[in-house]
Amino acid sequence: MEIERKFLIGGFPAGLPLLEQAVMEQGYLCTDPVVRIRSKESGGRTGYRLCFKGKGKLVRQETELDLTAGQFAELKNLLPAPLVRKEYRVYGLPGGERLECSLVDGKFYYAEVEFPTVEAAQAFTPPAFLGREVTQEDGFSMSDYWRTRRLPGLA
Secondary structure: EEEEEEEEEEEOOOOOOOOOEEEEEEEEEEEEEEEEEEEEEOOOOEEEEEEEEOOOOOOOEEEEEEEEEEHHHHOOOOOOOEEEEEEEEEOOOOOOOOOEEEEEEEOEEEEEEOOHHHHHHHOOOOOHOOEHHHOOOOOOOHHHHHHOOOOOOOO
16 A cells, blocks of 8 residues: 655755665556556666556555566567656655655656555645645646656646
8 A cells, every 4th residue: 555645846855864866767558557667776776666556646555566677678668658767866854754756857856755554644744845735636646747748738
């Protein structure tokens, strides 16, 4: 189960401890339900994942499976558009939460905070720098971005 809140941000935050940094590429085999492949390169190593996501905004089912480089390459060949590139950084927040920030295709930044429970997500008071929350708004998932990027003019 994935429980997360999403925010639009103006850039990578300053003054927070950097916990992780990576470059990710991902593409969508299907967007309803979400079936995504992702590569994640960090520290000279690359991992590959297949992810399934159910419906929902704050809460949704998420199942991830490891892929080999060969399996990833085979699935990548099925994609109708180039992979989305994300510069990805994870920061520690003062309350112990992990703030996952991404620069997507060099165009826009967004942040996610994952939680162990719905109650923890609802109790979270976002720092002011997180800006506009888009958790419950349509059009702000990466699969929505993929659809509009792949099919320009689709809103």
